[in-house]
Amino acid sequence: MKPESIRKYRPFPAVSLPDRQWPDRAIESAPIWCSVDLRDGNQALPVPMSIAEKLEMFDLLVGVGFKQIEVGFPSASETEFNFLRRLIEEDRIPEDVTVQVLVQAREHLIRRTFEALDGAKSAIVHLYNSTSPLQRRITFGNASKESIIDIAKKGTTLVTELAAEAEAKGSKITMQYSPESFSDTELDYALEICESVMEIWQPTPERKIILNLPATVEWSTPNVHADQIEWFGRQLKNRDSVIISLHTHNDRGTGVAATELGLMAGADRVEGTLFGNGERTGNLDIVTVSLNMNSHGLETGLDFSDLPTVREVYERTTRMTVPDRSPYGGELVFTAFSGSHQDAIKKGFDRRLEDEREAAGEIVPWGVPYLTIDPRDIGRSYEAIIRINSQSGKGGIAYILDREHGFDLPKTMHPQVGLKIYNLADELGRELTPDEIRDAFFEYFANVSEPMSVVDYELDHSVGERGEVRCRATITLNGEKQNIEGLGNGPINAFVQALDNAGLKQFNLTDYRSHAVRGGSDADSAAYVQLRHNDETIIWGAGVDPSIEMAGLKALVCAWNLLAAKGE
Structure with missing residues (x-):
């Protein structure tokens, strides 16, 4: 006034x-x-x-x-x-x-x-x-x-x-x-x-x-x-x-x-x-x-x-409307757009799952950052808690991929995935749906098959006195087929040796994770590979396949392709 x-x-x-x-x-x-x-x-x-x-x-x-x-x-x-x-x-x-x-x-x-x-x-x-x-x-x-x-x-x-x-x-x-x-x-x-x-x-x-x-x-x-x-x-x-x-x-x-x-x-x-x-x-x-x-x-x-x-x-x-920010009932009250909020909420839910497992049926007092109550207690769903737009962070995107699609990304992979996907939201100028987030994850980080892809592979287990694994694979590189072969202490290591033998290894494999895809097809497995290039560049790649071994190879090839693209 x-x-x-x-x-x-x-x-x-x-x-x-x-x-x-x-x-x-x-x-x-x-x-x-x-x-x-x-x-x-x-x-x-x-x-x-x-x-x-x-x-x-x-x-x-x-x-x-x-x-x-x-x-x-x-x-x-x-x-x-x-x-x-x-x-x-x-x-x-x-x-x-x-x-x-x-x-x-x-x-x-x-x-x-x-x-x-x-x-x-x-x-x-x-x-x-x-x-x-x-x-x-x-x-x-x-x-x-x-x-x-x-x-x-x-x-x-x-x-x-x-x-x-x-x-x-x-x-x-x-x-x-x-x-x-x-x-x-x-x-x-x-x-x-x-x-x-x-x-x-x-x-x-x-x-x-x-x-x-x-x-x-x-x-x-x-x-x-x-x-x-x-x-x-x-x-x-x-x-x-x-x-x-x-x-x-x-x-x-x-x-x-x-x-x-x-x-x-x-x-x-x-x-x-x-x-x-x-x-x-x-x-x-x-x-x-x-x-x-x-x-x-x-x-x-x-x-x-x-x-x-x-x-x-x-x-x-x-014929009235409950405002989006009305306590408890509003459309957006259990929605976090801030990246730091999303990350804290994800950590809170993860910790709560651990606490509930350890409590063995005993009631665990509620305690999740930014949420005064459990949304499920009033009929709201976790799927609505995190939304992804240009203000989102790495934790929120990882949360959506985990809760909505069953992909439990390694912690150190979050920044790369988060940066790419919220930049996409910024380019589009709008919120991304959970399905769009999944699609973007596959486009940029999972099963990427150019310029290299695996056409066929064969594993011989328990080779030699040390029981190693021999990998024989047919790959295409820039559209041309070639056969490669390597020996290692496991399928992934054997494939890495095969790439090294073919002069295609300019990296060290520094991390590998795998799990069954929760909530997806019973046959789906996901694998994550981290590569460190000789120039210290670090890249994560993911692979999804019914075979856990093939998921691992796809993850390695995906990471190799992303590393190659970054070097161009």
Whole structure:
């Protein structure tokens, strides 16, 4: 902003709480969760969900494990009313799930709400009215504090009467009250109005009231929100008869942090939506808070083990999109483009495999650089973790070749392969797919057969007293055939001697590795040969063939060809 614009704003006042306790606390158990996707989330959609879409979303929320679901504002429209009636009349609400309905503290709306709830086994009636100075002055035309309290008291009196009638017919009704705009309401006034509601409802430890303290607008830093929650809980009468509930928004981008600190400050319950859908910058993202707890070893009662399916249903029914960088659910959150990140991730997975083998079935604590959780635990796959573009490094490319195609490249081969392939990505100006990476590996580093190739070869084992191997081979060099022969302590060494005998050896063989290709054809083997030229140039070549011996010869020839090309 320009300086003249900034001068219109004022700091948000702090809470006087010098002996605050929440900074020394930790979240040790999950709160009560309440999804408001079907109400707060739905109201914020450019195109609200149809009844069929709301039914699908309701079933998704039940499947995830929500036991409290705010299903709408049934007094606001026929669609909302009919949706709740359908849930009840078609017996779609599981026995252990409580539906929640929102209603303003107005008589005709409250009565209509209870009509919609007729026959519900368990329901929360969520009564609210605005309480902040800004709302009192602007929305209610300089209304007095007393008049706002009177609205809440009259609404609670009617809810109490109608709840008794509903309970006489077999329904269980829980009262929830929200001083809307709690986040910028005077704390002593918010406490006064909530206790006025409690005096009418008369909660007990066995029949608690829910006091929902919404950050309807996020005005402050998360620590101030935590101070508000702790202050309120410490001053509240009959605290053991109250469930303190949080309902944060994300105007300042810290809705998750405000909720986590609010739980440390003593809150018992959390309202929010999947992926943070909601007014303006959104409601609390329950997916993030729940998985944050999982990442610290806490069970939450919510199951996001198949997060891609949750995301698919959410995006289809809401027509919203989960941003690529959204925690846990975003397309790119388990993707590393940085070469150093890719290398560390690969090393982390490799070490974890070793640790798990050594643990012999015992649980190994999670620990992979740059990954706070195991992507598999939420239905993501390792194949999506590393992507290759011009910013990638040697480790990431080796990771793709290993995990996707089964080629376990020697460590000292990584730089040569990595440099070539990420230069290719740079030339193309785009990301390379795993198949393109494999194809580039074969084009530049495996089974390269020009200018030399092996046409035929024959091995005689256990030759002479020392049991050596004789290699007779037919090769083509620059299109011309020639026969070569050599004797060595193994097939590769014998072939090297054959090249030496033919005057084609200007190198030393300094490394050789081989393995079966994991995940490929059962008959495929891979071999890797490192050659050092007389001028100290070092080159790696790879060979792939059903025969392990032939794979080794192809690797040697490949490395010879790459060395010859480098010398041109």
